[in-house]
């Protein structure tokens with residue numbers, strides 16, 4: 001007798017508690033889930049480097065072709081040796097180690113020395129003959 005009274009009072013409480021717990025869990029899940037979905041918008045980098053094919057269009061030379069006073073690579077501050085592959089920036093003619101230039105230019109599209117904008121163009125179009 002006492003047990004049945006106890007059960008009739010206790011069971012609905014357990015049922016309501018269970019429903020409440022499930023409800024809270026669902027609520028927590030529903031409010032948390034979209035927050036995980038919304039990532040920070042990827043910041044657009046305005047200064048974008050050159051692609052591999054654009055890098056390919058830049059003149060490739062060796063250290064001995066670099067003018068003596070321009071033998072210092074501005075990226076690693078080391079000298080470009082005679083046999084080392086190097087790259088020349090069209091326009092300003094600053095020279096860098098091939099690897100240094102490619103590393104820099106894949107992230108930036110300007111010369112690290114004079115900050116001249118690099119436009120990878122065809123060699124034929126790059127000849128800027130000045131009639132004066």
Ligand SMILES: [Zn+2]
Pocket residue numbers: 073074075076077078096097100
């Ligand atoms: Zn270098």
Ligand SMILES: [Zn+2]
Pocket residue numbers: 089092093094111112113114115116
């Ligand atoms: Zn330069």
